[in-house]
Amino acid sequence: MLVVVIGAGQVGQSIAQALQHDHNVIVIERDKDNLEALAEYDVMTVEGNGASLKVLQEAGADKADLVIACTNIDEANIVACSGSKQLGAAFTIARVHDTEYLDTWERGRLGVDFMVCSEVLTSELIAQIIGVPAAREVHAFAEGRILLAELLIEVGSPLVAQPLRALELPQGTMIASIIRDGRVIIPKGDDVIKIGDLMVSVGTPEAVGQLNRQATGQSTPQNIVIIGGGRIGFRLAATLERQGLRPKLIEAESERSRWLAEQLPRSQVFQSSGTDLEFLEAERIGECEAGVCVMDRDEKNLLSALLLKSLGVKKVIAGVVDTHLIKVFERVGIDVAVSARKVIAEEIIRFTKSRITGVSILEGDRAEVVEMTVSRKSPLVGVPLKESCLPREAIVGAIVRKKQVIIPRGDDAVQSGDRVIIFSKKEAASEVERLL
């Protein structure tokens, strides 16, 4: 596959590194230093502006199977993608920071086939890290209204050793699958969960959290503090609000804090710095169960994360701009360091490997979760699920009808226009997509 990567910053470099062996990679970059850094990888480089048609043509974007625009500038990435599309590129991916572009893209496409937003991904990742503590892996669907979580069942779990139909699960969630010794099982009522299984549950964020608490005894933290009201801090607070939490959000800049308070009706916004000890003590920030430091500078994040830790916050997550510092952060005592650049590079790499929108790959590639809209012609429409022609290796985990989330039982039926989240084994995946 011919892959053209535009922008060779930390994100571009990670992508180039990951794809160099399996694909032919050409990197376009303006900055000489960054080009030199690419010398260690097995990729071709082109110097110039990736938003220029001439440069794109020179790099062979017209024949490319995939164009990934991942410079630091949102607009340049969008222009580069739509230019490449015009030239004849098969598939384009743009990286953006600003979620507004994501909304525009969802309606207008803009010549971009797939858009990844680092703020959204990072904030969702952090929310998952705090929200469902015991989960191995969490995927969000339907704008975060539905979660799919993988949970390792350990000794002491009250769910084991009884048939599934005897379990009292929280309203709004279902067990979509059990993964045992690498095998994916779509469970029936008389199946039994064993210790060491991975339980895959689907449902509303509240219900999934509740199910995971039930399964392990661990609880979702209620009291969360976010320091830094930038894009990630804002998105994170919004995500937590959707899960029914009321995070504390601390922002130093006065106008920004006012804006945040206006946008986030359920969060408690404070105007202060993350290092004002008197303030942190007065507001008893130390009693928070989780703290997230996502300001714009690594030093500030580190200092305030250490401060939170010393005040007694149980779990502290810090944002890192420079990906090289992740290990350093975790070395000095920060529980988790999250880098937006790393997150986005991983997402692009993962996407390049799967190439279908709305699909999450679980357990290597043994199972996948598809989020799709049901077409009018689908043979599933109007037929109760237990009588439908859906393969036995697949299960409908959730239905989003208008704004309502439905966790279906056998008697429920999908309607055209519904968005469904379907969990299926790999062998049934293409069959499922055909049916919808």
Add this chain to the structure above:
Amino acid sequence: MKLVVDVRSSVHVIAILLQWFALAFLLPVAVAFFYGEILWPWLLSLGVALLLGTGLRVLTRTSREIRAREAFLVVGLGWLLVALVGCLPYIWLGVLSPIDALFESMSGFTTTGATVIAHIESQSRSLLFWRALSQWLGGMGIIVLAIAVLPRLAVGGRQLVEAEVPGLEMERLAPHIRDTIRTIGKVYLSLSLAEVLVLLVTGVSLYEAVAHTFTTLATGGFGTRSRSIEPFSPLTQWVITFFMVVGGTNFALFYRGYRAKLGFGSIFVRDEEFRFYMATLLLASLLLFVSLLRLYPGVEEALRYSTFQVVSIMTTTGYASTDFNEWGSTAKLILLALMFLGGSAGSTAGSIKLVRTLLIFKLIWREIRQLLHPQAVIPIRLGSRVISEEALKGVMIFAIVYVTIFALGSILLMLDLERVGGVQVPDAVSAVASALGNVGPGFGIVGPMANYATLPETSKLLLTALMWIGRLEIFPVIVLLTRSYWRG
């Protein structure tokens, strides 16, 4: 001395307004003709309005458009002139002296409903119809109505509407202010039609149904009987209660409810001011109900009287279904407090208005929270909409100025009444609160079954001015009294 206000173009707009206003006299002419009553005062009033309007229009011929500054003059002076022209029939029919006539006319157009006419039943039908009509027109707003009808006014319309309907920003239902007004106008007309029909069904005569519809939806309070709503059946009283509540509701809600996909009610339930309106009505009715239980043997009776009076006073209508002046002090205090609440913004009700009260409560609550969390940033919301600090400041200042004017007005009125003697402080206070809030009746000598006729003329003039100031929500009038308004 050089004026910065374009008086010429302001007067020009007022002249157009008067020309249009002259047409309003056609309705009482028709009523007088139908019932065979005396016609010439109506035709003469029509002539005067038309002549004055046309004369001024020709004299001030101009093509200049009015700006925000002129809008205050147009609105302030316009209302005064309309009240002046509107009082002519009372004088020419020999019913009232000039000052009494002005009081009655201003009380009509401002939808106050305070009267100086002692024997209402003995008045001609055309006159009582005019009284009611003046409230119906004033409820919607003289200027607002003019913009809806006159193409000439559509251009500077926004400034005019902002001067006439001040306070919080007017809710736009269409990009053009004129279309918004027309939409609201259609709501007003439809609701009026509905009330006339329902009143007819409950057995009220067509004439009284129309007259009471005019003064219910406008939250005015003029009636066709001396004892207000008391002579009507309990069912009719409940119907009127319902339509008073409607009159105190934001009219934009009816339009949005009609257009809403989720059903009519959803819009109302989701509107925070409406919820506050309902909660306040229920709470106040309950309080009054409890305090009335000892006075009335029947529960239905006590419930009807308390609900009716709470709704009537809070929506600033001013009807009475019984002589509440005979109730105890607690009941009267509740009613006095309600005079300061008023109805919703965007309704025909007067006074401070619920949305302001609600925002002030929220400001108080924020102040308390801010004491505990000095660095918390707490915006104030109405529903999901954030209210700017600027607008909140406006709300607070309005409330302070309103109460200040109430206090000063009360002192002035008491001072004036002491010359005559025999008037008690609560009566004077209630009269001022009632006039400023465009409610209507007060207590004691100005109680619901009495009238304002016995007051000295100076007191009547003071109350007339308060009604005018209250209807225009204070600032458009006050600004005309400042030096910097005229000289820049």
